[in-house]
Every structure is written in structure tokens, then in C-alpha cells.
Amino acid sequence: MLNLSRVLPPLPSLLALTILCGLSACSSQSIQSQSQSQLLSTSAFFQQAQVNPHDFANRVTWGANKASEQQVRELGPDTYLLQQLRARQAQLPAQIQTQIDAMTVSQKPFVEMMQALDQQREESAKMKGTDDTLRQAYQQELSRIAREAASRSLLRSIYSSNQLLEQMNWFWMNHFNISNRKDNLRAMLADFEENAIRPHALGNFRDLLKATVLHPAMLRYxxxxxxxxxxxxxxxxxxxxxxxxxxxxxxxxxxxxxxxxxxxxxxxxxxxxxxxxxxxxxxxxxxxxxxxxxxxxxxxxxxxxxxxxxxxxxxxxxxxxxxxxxxxxxxxxxxxxxxxxxxxxxxxxxxxxxxxxxxxxxxxxxxxxxxxxxxxxxxxxxxxxxKKFKDPMHYVISSVRLAYEDKMIVNTGPVLNWINTLGQQANGHQTPDGYSMKEMAWSSPAQMTARFDVARLIARGAPNLFKADADETTAQHREAARPALAQNAYVKGLSNQFSVTSREALSQSGSAQEWNTFFLSAPEMMRR
Structure with a gap:
């Protein structure tokens, strides 16, 4: 019999809620509601329904890959779901965690960073009309910090073991959408995600709502x-x-x-x-x-x-x-x-x-x-x-999770560019309603053409994924960027489940790169 205490991480602590209570007294109801997750228990629902492990993993995660599907098979979908619902101790590859830890948004206290930026803004304002260098530097720093926030979120979405948490983090960021185009909000979004959204993404909605009400990014936006x-x-x-x-x-x-x-x-x-x-x-x-x-x-x-x-x-x-x-x-x-x-x-x-x-x-x-x-x-x-149509985030991340499951991306720039090309830039939606999740918003002929272009770029391999911005592109970078989808037994197994039309298209590919492109742009890859 499976020992659940070894599989399931501990339930969320009350630490985040305690911190949040600093602005005003929290009711006992609010604290009690934090423990409602203890009501969750395993069942045999999915076992009895005989769900397809790949299809199940493809919905609960940002995109099924060999590791996630194997985990569903080993634990069973019911226990896997419970693990994901209760997840709080995310496991990231050491190289990815090191990248995240090195970011300014991870190292510098939010208040200290914002006060330094505000001083930089004031100094640039004094030079307005005479020297624009300081203003440009200030704007570049805002954009750099926003890019760090987007990169941190993306790396977690690709590599984290807590895939449902990452989806819910994105879902609530979109629900409580804040556009990055206003004032200095580009620098506030990292903290909004990390301290208002993420701690409550799989917690209690009241705590989540209050955290957004009291965050300066929402008040400014x-x-x-x-x-x-x-x-x-x-x-x-x-x-x-x-x-x-x-x-x-x-x-x-x-x-x-x-x-x-x-x-x-x-x-x-x-x-x-x-x-x-x-x-x-x-x-x-x-x-x-x-x-x-x-x-x-x-x-x-x-x-x-x-x-x-x-x-x-x-x-x-x-x-x-x-x-x-x-x-x-x-x-x-x-x-x-x-x-x-x-x-x-x-x-x-x-x-x-x-x-x-x-x-x-x-x-x-x-x-x-x-x-x-x-x-x-x-x-x-x-x-x-x-059957659910993938929005651009799901399409790109699911493709990258397959293409680079065993390789650690060093530079998220190309992936962010692919997502931007498809129209779903992180916090790029200008109005507070967030991006639509309906198929009609993302299934136009123009979108499908753009997805084919993105599939071709992934299939060809983007060397910049594996090198720092200032480094020279080497043969080693090019080799690391070349996805081995056509030679991957797990991916080949997925392609065998495609429709006759899709399989015929794959069989007519003239090279591994072309096979990769056809696979990533197949109709089956557009759904989860």
C-alpha cells in the first residue's frame, strides 16, 4: 500500500496569512478556512473512470512530458491529483533554482528596490530637456526587472514539480490582471506575483483577494x-x-x-x-x-x-x-x-x-x-x-517541456519572444479583464500560421536558449538547442496516437527538423 505521508508534501502553513494580517485583524474564520484543504482526501474516481494518463497529465500540468506522465502512472491519477492540489514544496533542477536565486527580484527586498528606482526617477526628471540618458537608464531598468519576473515565472512553469500550482499562479495573475504599461508597474509585478498571488494560488480565495487589495501594484494600476x-x-x-x-x-x-x-x-x-x-x-x-x-x-x-x-x-x-x-x-x-x-x-x-x-x-x-x-x-x-484548445502560453510551454525536458535553459529570451509573437505577453493585456481563455480568441488562421512559425523555430533549435546574452554562439550551444523529438521514444509514441492525416504528414517529412516542425504544429498539439 502506498504511504501517502511520503508522497504528499505538508499542508500550507499559516505564515503567509499571519504576515497578511499585519494591516488589520484577521477573523478566526479566515484562519480556519486556511485549514479547509485538510478535507481533501484520495478517492478512486479517476481509476474507475480509466482516464488516459497522458491526457490527464496534459491537463493538470502545463504540458505532459515523459516524467509527468510516468508519475501519473506510478502514483495513479487520484493520488497524483491530490499531491498537486496540496503541493507547496516545489522541486526545481538545481541549475534552474540557481538562475532564479541570482535574479534581482529574488535578491533585493521589494521596498528597497522600489525606493532606489524612485530616486533614479527623480534624478532623471531633473535632467529632463537637457540630458535624456538617466531617463533611458531608468526605463531600461524597469524593463529589465519586468523581464526577470516573466523569466522566473516561465522557468517554474517549465521545470517545477508543482505543475498545478504553476497553472493556478498564472490563472490568478490573469484574473487579477495588471498591465505592465503603466507608470512603474513593471517593477512591481514580480512582488505582486511572489507575495500576493503565489502564496494563495492553491489556498483560500479570501486571503488571495485581500492580498491583491492591499498590494501597491493593484492600487496604482x-x-x-x-x-x-x-x-x-x-x-x-x-x-x-x-x-x-x-x-x-x-x-x-x-x-x-x-x-x-x-x-x-x-x-x-x-x-x-x-x-x-x-x-x-x-x-x-x-x-x-x-x-x-x-x-x-x-x-x-x-x-x-x-x-x-x-x-x-x-x-x-x-x-x-x-x-x-x-x-x-x-x-x-x-x-x-x-x-x-x-x-x-x-x-x-x-x-x-x-x-x-x-x-x-x-x-x-x-x-x-x-x-x-x-x-x-x-x-x-x-x-x-x-479537447481543450491551448492558449499561447499552454502551446509554447507544452512544446518546450517536450523539446527540452532533460536540458536546462539558460536564457528564457527566445521562449518569451515566442509567447509574445502569439499575442500573450506576460502582463501585456492592457485592460484589467485579462486574456481570454476561449478557443475563438486564439484559433484564427493568423494565429495558426504564427504557431507554425514558432514550431519551426523550436524544431530548428534556438542557440540563445543555452547561452548568456554576452556569450559568443558556439557549436555546443547549437547542439544543445537541437531538440531530439524525432529520436525520442516517448514523443514517437505520442505521434503514433495522432490522426491518420497527422501521421501521414509526419511520414512525409524529409528530415528530423521537418519532422519536429510537423509534430509541434500538428492539430493534436493544439489541444490539451
């Missing part, structure tokens, strides 16, 4: 730093209801948006190391953690009414009242369940599946693994395996 008493800015309040929780047409009104905006007044950003010194009456209630600031002088302390519920005037603690209220809304549970099902199951999931997930969300007070397990253990999920 949706203009809440300009939201003050008698000078209301409704941008964030509207998106918090429309995109982050209840969804469009779910019953809230414009009056609710306005009242929520009043709750959010005074919540903003202060990058400078100094603390403002208002008089004693104004100082009461002032809070600052990191770059996030709650300034009582800018807050509307009147009572508010949202969704028919009175929000008592408690300053920053009003946010907790609102989050509790939003978490109780069936509309929130349904909206999130629908979006998760659309990401993992089908463009138009059935009402029955969404309702069962909604019920689980409300029952567990937003426990994400429990909701996912309900979704996975459904006949609709099993029937969808192999």
Missing part, C-alpha cells in the same frame, strides 16, 4: 491611490465587483460601486522611506506596511451601505467587512467557478458543473483546492480531456 474623501475615484471599486468577485450582471448597482469606493478611500501608496507627520487627530489609524499606506485623513469615515448591508465606519477594517460580504455572495462563488471551469474544462461548462463547484466554494468559504477537486472529479472534466 486601478488608481486607488487617487481615491480620497470628497475626491472619489471609482475605478478599483468597479473592477473589484465586476472582474474580481461577483461578475457583470450579478446584482450589484452603481450605488454599490460608489459606496465601495468610499470604503477604499485613503488606501494608497507611499514609496518614500519617510512617514508623513499629520497632527495627532489625523495620525490615529494611520498604517503603513511596505509601500501600502492607509491615511485616515484621506478616508471617508461615514457609514456605507453595500449590497443592502451596512459597513460600519472602522477605517481600514472596513475592507475586512466588505471582503466577508463578498465571500458570502453566491454570485462570487459562481463567477469564480465558471472561470475556473472555463480554464480547465470547456469554453462553456455546464450549469450543473458550475453549480456543484459554487456549492463547494460556499461550503468551504472559498477553499480553492476543494473547488478544483470538485471540478476535476466530474464526468465533464474526464470527457473534456484532449
Amino acid at each position: 486601478l488608481d486607488n491611490e487617487h481615491n480620497a474623501v470628497n475626491k472619489i475615484n471609482e475605478n478599483y471599486a468597479r473592477e473589484l465587483l465586476e472582474l474580481h468577485t461577483m461578475g457583470v450582471g450579478s446584482g450589484y448597482t452603481q450605488a454599490d460601486v460608489q459606496e465601495l469606493a468610499r470604503v477604499l478611500t485613503g488606501l494608497g501608496i507611499r514609496i518614500k522611506a519617510d512617514t508623513p507627520r499629520p497632527n495627532q487627530a489625523q495620525l490615529a489609524g494611520y498604517q503603513r506596511i511596505g509601500l501600502t499606506e492607509f491615511h485616515p485623513r484621506r478616508h471617508d469615515f461615514g457609514e456605507k451601505t453595500i449590497l443592502g448591508t451596512t459597513i460600519k465606519a472602522q477605517g481600514l477594517a472596513e475592507i475586512d467587512q466588505v471582503l466577508d460580504l463578498l465571500m458570502r455572495q453566491p454570485a462570487t462563488a459562481k463567477f469564480l467557478s465558471q472561470k475556473l471551469a472555463q480554464f480547465f474544462v470547456a469554453d462553456d461548462p455546464s450549469d450543473a458543473l458550475v453549480q456543484s463547484m459554487t456549492k463547494q466554494f460556499l461550503l468551504t468559504k472559498g477553499d480553492i483546492p476543494s473547488v478544483l477537486k470538485t471540478m476535476f472529479e466530474s464526468s465533464e472534466f474526464v470527457a473534456s480531456l484532449g
Whole structure:
């Protein structure tokens, strides 16, 4: 009998939640909900359904490869899923972890980095109109840090053992989308992902939501730093209801948006190391953690009414009242369940599946693994395996996971370029709704042509993947970049399951490189 204690990593600790509680008192319900994942247990659902191990791994991971499929076969899909749902101790190849550890975003404290950048911005502003060198250097540094963030996320997606966590990390980054095109947000996104999204991606939604509410990147992107008493800015309040929780047409009104905006007044950003010194009456209630600031002088302390519920005037603690209220809304549970099902199951999931997930969300007070397990253990999920169309991220990462499973990429530049070419740049979506997960958004003839071009580039081998930017390209780099798909027994086995048309195309290839191109651009590689 399999010893689960040796297979399953420990359940998530309360450390992240404890840190998050620094801005205001956490309710016992919030802490209790963190332990809801303990309700997860193994079942024999997938064993009884006799799911195809490859198809199952291809959906739960960023893309099946030999190692992930073998793990599904060895553990069984039911135990494998439970391991993925509870994963917290990711295993990365040492070379990949070393790359991540060497990044500025991994080494330099966020506040310290942002304050240094702000000083650089001020110095460049003084030279405006006379010397543009400092401004260019400042902008280049913002872009470099953003690239590091994208590279760190990409390396984890390709190589991490916790594949479901990596998918959920991307899913929530897209759900709480922040565009990299505004102000200095390029430098904030790494911390937003690492400390607001990632710790809660497979945790509790309330904790995740609160972490995004209190992060300076979100406050800047949706203009809440300009939201003050008698000078209301409704941008964030509207998106918090429309995109982050209840969804469009779910019953809230414009009056609710306005009242929520009043709750959010005074919540903003202060990058400078100094603390403002208002008089004693104004100082009461002032809070600052990191770059996030709650300034009582800018807050509307009147009572508010949202969704028919009175929000008592408690300053920053009003946010907790609102989050509790939003978490109780069936509309929130349904909206999130629908979006998760659309990401993992089908463009138009059935009402029955969404309702069962909604019920689980409300029952567990937003426990994400429990909701996912309900979704996975459904006949609709099993029937969808192999049919869900890949968005560009899934297409490129799944291809790279096959092409370079046993090789460690040194430079993510080419992979990021391939994803950008297909229209899904990291945090490149300008509006807060994020990228669409529907097939129609990514299946146009132009997209298919672009995917064939990307397949050809991967098949040919990109030497830059295996060399630092400043290094000369050598024969060793070219050899490392050449994917051995045509000679890979596992990949050849996958191709044998392709349609007759796809197999005929592969048989007519004139070289290994051409076989690789045909394989990566086959219709079967477009679905998961």
C-alpha cells in the first residue's frame, strides 16, 4: 500500500496569512478556512473512470512530458491529483533554482528596490530637456526587472514539480490582471506575483483577494491611490465587483460601486522611506506596511451601505467587512467557478458543473483546492480531456517541456519572444479583464500560421536558449538547442496516437527538423 505521508508534501502553513494580517485583524474564520484543504482526501474516481494518463497529465500540468506522465502512472491519477492540489514544496533542477536565486527580484527586498528606482526617477526628471540618458537608464531598468519576473515565472512553469500550482499562479495573475504599461508597474509585478498571488494560488480565495487589495501594484494600476474623501475615484471599486468577485450582471448597482469606493478611500501608496507627520487627530489609524499606506485623513469615515448591508465606519477594517460580504455572495462563488471551469474544462461548462463547484466554494468559504477537486472529479472534466484548445502560453510551454525536458535553459529570451509573437505577453493585456481563455480568441488562421512559425523555430533549435546574452554562439550551444523529438521514444509514441492525416504528414517529412516542425504544429498539439 502506498504511504501517502511520503508522497504528499505538508499542508500550507499559516505564515503567509499571519504576515497578511499585519494591516488589520484577521477573523478566526479566515484562519480556519486556511485549514479547509485538510478535507481533501484520495478517492478512486479517476481509476474507475480509466482516464488516459497522458491526457490527464496534459491537463493538470502545463504540458505532459515523459516524467509527468510516468508519475501519473506510478502514483495513479487520484493520488497524483491530490499531491498537486496540496503541493507547496516545489522541486526545481538545481541549475534552474540557481538562475532564479541570482535574479534581482529574488535578491533585493521589494521596498528597497522600489525606493532606489524612485530616486533614479527623480534624478532623471531633473535632467529632463537637457540630458535624456538617466531617463533611458531608468526605463531600461524597469524593463529589465519586468523581464526577470516573466523569466522566473516561465522557468517554474517549465521545470517545477508543482505543475498545478504553476497553472493556478498564472490563472490568478490573469484574473487579477495588471498591465505592465503603466507608470512603474513593471517593477512591481514580480512582488505582486511572489507575495500576493503565489502564496494563495492553491489556498483560500479570501486571503488571495485581500492580498491583491492591499498590494501597491493593484492600487496604482486601478488608481486607488487617487481615491480620497470628497475626491472619489471609482475605478478599483468597479473592477473589484465586476472582474474580481461577483461578475457583470450579478446584482450589484452603481450605488454599490460608489459606496465601495468610499470604503477604499485613503488606501494608497507611499514609496518614500519617510512617514508623513499629520497632527495627532489625523495620525490615529494611520498604517503603513511596505509601500501600502492607509491615511485616515484621506478616508471617508461615514457609514456605507453595500449590497443592502451596512459597513460600519472602522477605517481600514472596513475592507475586512466588505471582503466577508463578498465571500458570502453566491454570485462570487459562481463567477469564480465558471472561470475556473472555463480554464480547465470547456469554453462553456455546464450549469450543473458550475453549480456543484459554487456549492463547494460556499461550503468551504472559498477553499480553492476543494473547488478544483470538485471540478476535476466530474464526468465533464474526464470527457473534456484532449479537447481543450491551448492558449499561447499552454502551446509554447507544452512544446518546450517536450523539446527540452532533460536540458536546462539558460536564457528564457527566445521562449518569451515566442509567447509574445502569439499575442500573450506576460502582463501585456492592457485592460484589467485579462486574456481570454476561449478557443475563438486564439484559433484564427493568423494565429495558426504564427504557431507554425514558432514550431519551426523550436524544431530548428534556438542557440540563445543555452547561452548568456554576452556569450559568443558556439557549436555546443547549437547542439544543445537541437531538440531530439524525432529520436525520442516517448514523443514517437505520442505521434503514433495522432490522426491518420497527422501521421501521414509526419511520414512525409524529409528530415528530423521537418519532422519536429510537423509534430509541434500538428492539430493534436493544439489541444490539451
